[in-house]
Amino acid sequence: MSDESSRQTALPGAPRPAEGRGHMIRRRALTLLIIVLLIGIPAGYLVISANQSRASGKDKEAKYSATGLTEGWPSKVQRRLYQVPVPHPAWWVASYETNNWKTSRLYVEFETTDAGLSAFLTSMGVQQNDLRQGGITIGERDRDVTGWTFDGPGTWSGLVHEQKDPAPTHDVVVNHHKPGYPRVYVVSRTVP
Numbered sequence: 001m002s003d004e005s006s007r008q009t010a011l012p013g014a015p016r017p018a019e020g021r022g023h024m025i026r027r028r029a030l031t032l033l034i035i036v037l038l039i040g041i042p043a044g045y046l047v048i049s050a051n052q053s054r055a056s057g058k059d060k061e062a063k064y065s066a067t068g069l070t071e072g073w074p075s076k077v078q079r080r081l082y083q084v085p086v087p088h089p090a091w092w093v094a095s096y097e098t099n100n101w102k103t104s105r106l107y108v109e110f111e112t113t114d115a116g117l118s119a120f121l122t123s124m125g126v127q128q129n130d131l132r133q134g135g136i137t138i139g140e141r142d143r144d145v146t147g148w149t150f151d152g153p154g155t156w157s158g159l160v161h162e163q164k165d166p167a168p169t170h171d172v173v174v175n176h177h178k179p180g181y182p183r184v185y186v187v188s189r190t191v192p
Contacts, residue, residue, distance in 0.1 A: 069094040082106040082188035085123035087116035105189045117182045131157035137171045142187045
């Protein structure tokens with residue numbers, strides 16, 4: 001019977017019994033936990049999200065403010081649109097894209113193996129014997145944009161792979177200075 005009487009609610013206006021210290025500590029800890037969960041976690045998420053967004057913006061700013069070749073592979077979309085199948089293996093890869101209302105260009109430079117060069121040319125629809133010895137097919141305007149100079153040591157060869165619009169036209173120059181490891185320079189241009 002005493003259990004039932006302790007469970008009964010107090011009458012309105014009657015003084016409440018004093019809260020025990022242990023109960024008070026648990027209640028305050030639970031309140032603090034709820035505050036952290038309701039405020040702290042969303043605030044932390046916002047801080048992380050803002051930092052990621054800022055980093056993404058800085059990466060994009062650096063990419064689009066570039067005024068010449070930048071180290072790294074062109075994106076898969078760029079390789080597909082400009083039909084520049086950079087072979088595997090390839091290293092020392094650099095690229096740069098320019099766009100205007102008249103013509104879009106992708107400049108790509110890489111070093112590969114003889115087999116990689118053959119695979120690259122075959123993927124473009126040409127063969128290695130289509131390369132003309134001493135042929136510097138990349139024009140002066142494009143060399144100025146990229147800073148390429150084709151006067152170094154080695155055997156130089158090149159080709160122009162023209163395709164019907166809207167497919168891109170490729171100007172390719174290859175330096176055979178390091179036997180077995182040709183350096184390839186490509187300008188792919190397309191009319192939007």
